[in-house]
Amino acid sequence: MDVNATTIVPAGPPKHHSSFTQHHLHSQKNNHSSHGHFPSKTILITIALVTLVTVLFIIFLVFFLIRRLKSSTKDGTCEEDSRELHDTSSRLITPTTVNSSPDVKSGCLHGGNLSRTPAPKFRGVQVFTYRELEIATDGFNEANVIGSNGGHGLMYRGVLKDGTLAAIKLLRSEGKQGERAFRTEVDLLSRLCSPYLVELLGYCADQHHRLLIFEYLPNGTLHYQLHSPNDEPQPLDWWARMRIALDCARALEFLHEYAVSPVIHRDFKSNNVLLDQNFRAKVSDFALAKMGSEKRNGQVSTRVLGTTGYLAPEYATGKLTTKSDVYSYGVVLLELLTGRVPVDIKRAPGEHVLVSWALPRLTNREKVIEMVDPALRGQYSKKDLIQIAAIAAMCIQPEADYRPLMTDVVQSLIPLVRSQSSLCSSSSLRFLKQRPSPRH
Known part of the structure; x- marks a missing residue:
């Protein structure tokens, strides 16, 4: 007797196989996504590190410059006095190139035991009228003559209207040469200020009169x-x-x-x-x-x-x-x-x-x-x-x-x-x- 054996073929893959496949595909997708984000994170971390290093370097540089500026300022103050105080040699003239005038360095006008009467505060050169100076010298009285400038004029003692005692030089008219000398002295002394130069207080160029007023x-x-x-x-x-x-x-x-x-x-x-x-x-x-x-x-x-x-x-x-x-x-x-x-x-x-x-x-x-x-x-x-x-x-x-x-x-x-x-x-x-x- 023939036996008709029917083979039953499943309609589809087993259910657990389908789940496995889906899980496998999902894992691949996640792995692919993970590999895609990795370079971006590396770049961000690198940029952050570079920025941090740059900021730290700038902070260090600013700090270093401030320290150096403070150090140079401290060391430069009264450098002349320090050098002079330690210079105890009894040398004669030597070809030194010291470039530290006491007149122009910061606060080092008078150092050590060489102090002198402080120079009067520079008030600027004033312009006077002849009449003002005539009053100051009591009409250019001979009793107020304190010296002569060769053949170029006389020097008078005078009291200005603010009470300042002054030496007033009355220049004789000498044509173009005298005018040039007058202008030279006014121009130079109005720009040169040193405790070792006589201070020019003012001048008078009233009509043909030419006078110079100095500290007394x-x-x-x-x-x-x-x-x-x-x-x-x-x-x-x-x-x-x-x-x-x-x-x-x-x-x-x-x-x-x-x-x-x-x-x-x-x-x-x-x-x-x-x-x-x-x-x-x-x-x-x-x-x-x-x-x-x-x-x-x-x-x-x-x-x-x-x-x-x-x-x-x-x-x-x-x-x-x-x-x-x-x-x-x-x-x-x-x-x-x-x-x-x-x-x-x-x-x-x-x-x-x-x-x-x-x-x-x-x-x-x-x-x-x-x-x-x-x-x-x-x-x-x-x-x-x-x-x-x-x-x-x-x-x-x-x-x-x-x-x-x-x-x-x-x-x-x-x-x-x-x-x-x-x-x-x-x-x-x-x-x-x-x-x-x-x-x-």
Whole structure:
């Protein structure tokens, strides 16, 4: 008997197989999606790290710059005083390139024991009428004459309307040359401000009148203090002379090194050095001043103007530099050392011209001692005397190239004046203790 065996074929795949397939496909889809998002996360993380590093670097850079600025400011303050206080060497002129005028550094006008009367606050140059100055001088009364400017005019003592005591220079009319000198002095002094230069308070250009108004310095000129024939002023002692020498050197240093353009004074002499109540020196009279070249030792052409005995040899060629002022400074230094005038025909033959007589003696110790002003009565330091003689010898060299810069002169004088300052401070204290009270 045949058996009809019917094979039953399922209508579809088993149910669990379908679930497996769906699960497999879903897993593949998720894996594919996961792989697609991975690069985006990496980029975001990288950008975040780079940004963080950049911000940290900027913060560090700003912090570093602030620290450096504070450090440089602290180290730069009064750098000159620090250098001077530690400079105890007794060197002569050296080719230093120190560029630190006390007039222009931050707050370092007067350092250590070299303090002077503070410079008056610069008020600006005022314009006066002739009538105002006529009233100030009591009609230009002869009793108020305090000096003359050669043949160029007279200097009067006057009281301005605000009560300020002033020195009023009445200039004589000299045509175009006088007008040029007047304008030069007003222009220069209205722009130059230093405690070592006489301050210009104002001027008058009323019609044909030309006047200059300066701060009043009660002790007159250095020439008067050194060479007055009637022995009216007390002789300047060694300490006062050294301070005056340094003040003058600082004035010329300022003109040569720290003015906007180098200024050649052209008429530096003891008559143009004025002394305040403390016998501190200020340089005056810029009528002949000339702007120099911006180049080191640059020459300018000029006519022969100035005062006999102070003129450098190169004046004969009409080619001047700042070294020409250095020569004139050397002559004034000789005046302080010897008490002699630059030219004196009353002296013995061979001694008429101070520079010619002094130059060969300045390098001989015995002869230098013989040259010293008798008015000092031996009250000076021989060691300092030798130093001053060496500086003077360098300044009055016939060849301009062998003369030092005024910056070098200043740096050479500072140790000498500082040592004298400490000695005089102690002696002044002893003097004050022994001095009787003044009578009223």
